[in-house]
Amino acid sequence: MEKKYLLGIDNGGTSLKAGLYDLEGKEIATANHSVTQIMPHDGWLERSLDEVWEANCIIIRKVIEKAGIDPANILGVAATGYANGAVFVGEDLESVMPNCILSGDLRAKDYIKKWYSDGTIEKNNVTTGQSLWAGQPVALAAWMKDNQPEILEKTKYIMSITDYLRLKLSGAPMADVTNASTISSLNLYTRQWDKEVLTNIGLAECYDKMPAEIINSAESKSSVTAKAAAETGLKEGTPVMGGMADISACALATGITDSETLCLILGTWGINEAIGPQVIADPNFFMTSLYPIDGYYLHTEGSTTSASNLQWFVDNYMGEEKAAMEAEGKNVYDACEEMIASVPYDDSTIIFMPFLYGTNANLDAKSCFIGLNGRHDKRYMLRAVYEGIMFSHMYHIEKLCKYRGTEFAKARISGGGAGSATWVQMFSDALQIPIEVPAAKELGCLGAAMCAAIGSKAVGSFEEASKTFSKIKKTYQPNPERAAYYKTKYGIYKKLLEAMDGVWADFAAIEK
Numbered sequence: 001m002e003k004k005y006l007l008g009i010d011n012g013g014t015s016l017k018a019g020l021y022d023l024e025g026k027e028i029a030t031a032n033h034s035v036t037q038i039m040p041h042d043g044w045l046e047r048s049l050d051e052v053w054e055a056n057c058i059i060i061r062k063v064i065e066k067a068g069i070d071p072a073n074i075l076g077v078a079a080t081g082y083a084n085g086a087v088f089v090g091e092d093l094e095s096v097m098p099n100c101i102l103s104g105d106l107r108a109k110d111y112i113k114k115w116y117s118d119g120t121i122e123k124n125n126v127t128t129g130q131s132l133w134a135g136q137p138v139a140l141a142a143w144m145k146d147n148q149p150e151i152l153e154k155t156k157y158i159m160s161i162t163d164y165l166r167l168k169l170s171g172a173p174m175a176d177v178t179n180a181s182t183i184s185s186l187n188l189y190t191r192q193w194d195k196e197v198l199t200n201i202g203l204a205e206c207y208d209k210m211p212a213e214i215i216n217s218a219e220s221k222s223s224v225t226a227k228a229a230a231e232t233g234l235k236e237g238t239p240v241m242g243g244m245a246d247i248s249a250c251a252l253a254t255g256i257t258d259s260e261t262l263c264l265i266l267g268t269w270g271i272n273e274a275i276g277p278q279v280i281a282d283p284n285f286f287m288t289s290l291y292p293i294d295g296y297y298l299h300t301e302g303s304t305t306s307a308s309n310l311q312w313f314v315d316n317y318m319g320e321e322k323a324a325m326e327a328e329g330k331n332v333y334d335a336c337e338e339m340i341a342s343v344p345y346d347d348s349t350i351i352f353m354p355f356l357y358g359t360n361a362n363l364d365a366k367s368c369f370i371g372l373n374g375r376h377d378k379r380y381m382l383r384a385v386y387e388g389i390m391f392s393h394m395y396h397i398e399k400l401c402k403y404r405g406t407e408f409a410k411a412r413i414s415g416g417g418a419g420s421a422t423w424v425q426m427f428s429d430a431l432q433i434p435i436e437v438p439a440a441k442e443l444g445c446l447g448a449a450m451c452a453a454i455g456s457k458a459v460g461s462f463e464e465a466s467k468t469f470s471k472i473k474k475t476y477q478p479n480p481e482r483a484a485y486y487k488t489k490y491g492i493y494k495k496l497l498e499a500m501d502g503v504w505a506d507f508a509a510i511e512k
Contacts, residue, residue, distance in 0.1 A: 005074050006452040007063070007234075009056060010444030011081035011161050012246060013102055013268030014308060014416065016052070018059035019445030020067050020074075023458050025469025028069075030442050031062035038099060042511055043106030045135075045357070046099035049087065052161075053168055053231075061233040071235045076220065076452035077169065078241035080249035080444045081161035082268065083182040083289075086137040088144070089157040093167060096154040100161060101140055104268065104304040108139035109363040115201060121283040124197045129279045129288030129297070130184040133360055135304075137183050138198070141206050158209050162243045169232070169240050170222035175211040176242040178298075181290040185210060188279055188290065188297070215242040217292040218454035218462070241455040247271055247300055248292055249447025254412040254438050255470035257293060257463050262400075262408035264393065264427070264435070266417025270306030270354075272396040274299055276404060285403045286360065286396070292451075293462050299404060301396035306389050307417045309354040309367070310336075313385050317378065333420065340383040341422050345429070346485045348380050349373070351493055352388030353500075361395070361497055364504035370496060386423055390430060391493040397431070410434045412472075414443040421476075428476040430486035439473040446470075 003022060010017045016035060020028040033055040038046040064071055084103040090096040112132050115121050121132055132139065137158050144152045159167065160179040167173055180186045180193075185206075187194040191214065195207045215221055220239040229236040244252075251263045256275055265271035275296040280288045291298040314322070314332055321339075322332040349371040356367040369384060401407055413435050417423055428435045440446045446469055453459040459468065 002070070002073050004458065005067070005069060006449040006456070006458070007060070007074050007077040008445035008448030008452065009060065009077065009079040009165060010246060010249070010442060010448060011052065011056070011079065011165060012444060013082045013104065014311065016055045016059060017442045017445050018063045019442045019449060020063045020069070021446065021449045021469070023453065025446065025465070027440060029063040029066035030445065031059040031066065033059050037102070041107070043109070043358070045102040045105040047102065048098060049095050049100050050098070052100060056165060056168070057231045064233050071233055071238070074234065074238055075456035075458055076239040076241050077224070077234065078217075078243040078448040078451035078455070079162050079165040080244055080246045080448040081165065083160065083179055083245035083247055084136045085161060086140045087159045087161060087164040088151055088155040089159055089164070089167070089173070090154050091156045093171065093173060096151055100164070101135070103135040104357045105140065106134045106358045106363070108143040109134040111139050111142045112363060116283070120200055123200050124184060125283045126281050127187050127194055127197055128184050129188050129281050130182070131283060131286050131360070132184055134358070134363065138185055138201055138203060138206070141203055142201060145203070155209055157211050158206065159211065160245070162245065163211065166222065166240055166243060169224055169228045171225050172222035173211050174213045174215050174221065174242070176244055177214050177216055177290050178244040178248045178292060180214055182245055182247075182287060188288065191290065217242045217244040217248070218451045220455045239455060241451040243448055243451055244292060245289070246444050247273060247289070248298060250414045250443045251275070251298065251447075252292065252450055252462060252466050253440060253443040253447040253470060254414050255466050256412065257466050259296075260409060262397065262411035264411050264413040265415040266307050266389070266413065266423070267415035268306065268308045269302050269304050270389065270393050270396065271300060271302040272393055272400055273301070274400065274404065274408070280403050282403060285399065299400060301400040303359045303361070303392065303396065304357040305354040305359050305392040307415060309356050309389055310385055310417070312356050313382065336382060337420060337422050339379045340386055343379050343383045345482055348376070348383060350376060350380055350384035351489070351496060352381075352384040353496065354385070354388045354392050359392070362501055362504050364508040365500070366504060366507050386426065387489070388493070390423070390427055391490050393427070394430060394490055395494065395497075408433060410436065412436045412438060414438060424476050428478045429482040430490065432478045432480065432483050434478065435476045436472045437474045437476070439471040
């Protein structure tokens with residue numbers, strides 16, 4: 001009997017990945033491809049949809065080729081991707097604009113300010129369990145209605161990137177329940193779109209623009225079309241499962257099946273999450289969404305303040321180190337490891353505010369280094385970037401613990417930042433809890449592959465899939481001697497947040 005496989009696709013905010021797995025969750029092959037982010041104006045964040053689809057076709061073909069398998073032996077395929085952002089799809093099932101909008105987009109931030117000031121958030125939060133932020137489809141749709149009404153008029157479906165990938169693979173316009181539950185439009189209790197919620201924000205007409213069919217993550221109601229098969233190398237008729245938002249996919253792939261473990265994701269977004277049986281409905285809490293395991297909700301605190309800030313520093317200030325590492329057959333992040341390790345943990349006053357791509361702590365906040373003096377060089381600034389991103393995570397973890405009423409005994413970490421041993425140890429020292437690093441490289445792909453496993457009946461449940469597929473590679477233990485220093489420095493970070501709160505709007509006034 002020929003061996004069978006599962007395919008997971010992950011369209012993150014930084015890169016696109018595909019992973020092929022066997023029925024025990026063993027990674028057979030992976031591939032990734034970067035797509036350029038487009039910033040046509042300050043605060044706008046987009047990608048070319050043609051490039052996105054072409055990149056997905058490339059990585060799917062590549063994993064099949066690398067694995068050397070017959071695509072007929074792939075039992076199913078599922079996608080995950082960044083939650084929120086938006087793809088505006090027309091009657092012809094093609095996008096009505098050339099680009100998709102990413103979840104870190106800030107063009108609609110003034111709508112968020114308005115909805116918070118006029119009480120709209122309080123009305124809707126009870127039903128949706130969501131805060132509101134600029135990169136959500138509802139905010140982007142409101143902006144389009146006032147600024148580019150022709151886009152909204154042509155739109156038949158407002159989709160997540162996961163839904164769009166399923167559409168491109170199968171031709172079926174649907175929404176998966178986890179992504180739907182993150183966009184301030186779904187009633188968490190009925191699991192259906194809520195017209196009153198959309199009416200409250202002046203978008204009653206968008207109720208009929210949400211895909212009418214909402215499917216579960218492991219559910220399959222469509223299959224790969226002949227056109228998609230020709231473009232991707234998949235076999236026509238291969239089942240396409242619902243898939244899920246990346247915040248759920250990464251949590252499942254790291255083995256989060258109970259409410260006692262914190263899940264950290266160091267990616268484009270800094271995600272800090274855990275599961276629990278209750279809805280947290282408070283306008284000041286970031287988000288409660290639906291989790292694929294029955295009886296659990298996903299509690300999330302996060303913002304666009306994580307590894308994308310490090311990538312910016314590397315791209316702009318590490319050219320010399322990048323060239324040197326490439327000459328040795330290494331990665332520029334190997335140089336980063338050496339540089340931050342060369343600075344003693346308690347030998348820098350610098351605080352970095354990781355707000356290059358915005359923050360929900362203050363919609364007008366800007367990024368900056370504070371505390372520089374003449375003895376500081378690039379190594380100190382780089383370490384401050386690592387620390388500043390960590391402090392933003394800690395800020396969200398503090399809120400997560402407050403609203404859940406519990407502390408965490410341990411954490412599991414994923415995302416590109418999980419590959420940095422120095423950084424993971426830093427998190428363990430600052431949080432003073434053990435941090436476990438999963439063995440799998442591409443957690444989003446693995447979580448998506450779990451949908452294919454369950455939907456194809458190869459595995460019985462997400463609990464079973466997570467237990468089988470999720471393995472721990474290494475555990476970092478906290479150094480108690482470093483706790484006091486990080487506590488003090490994190491305290492300064494929070495004081496700076498508060499002190500600058502009234503200043504950021506002045507910067508907004510001079511933006512072009």
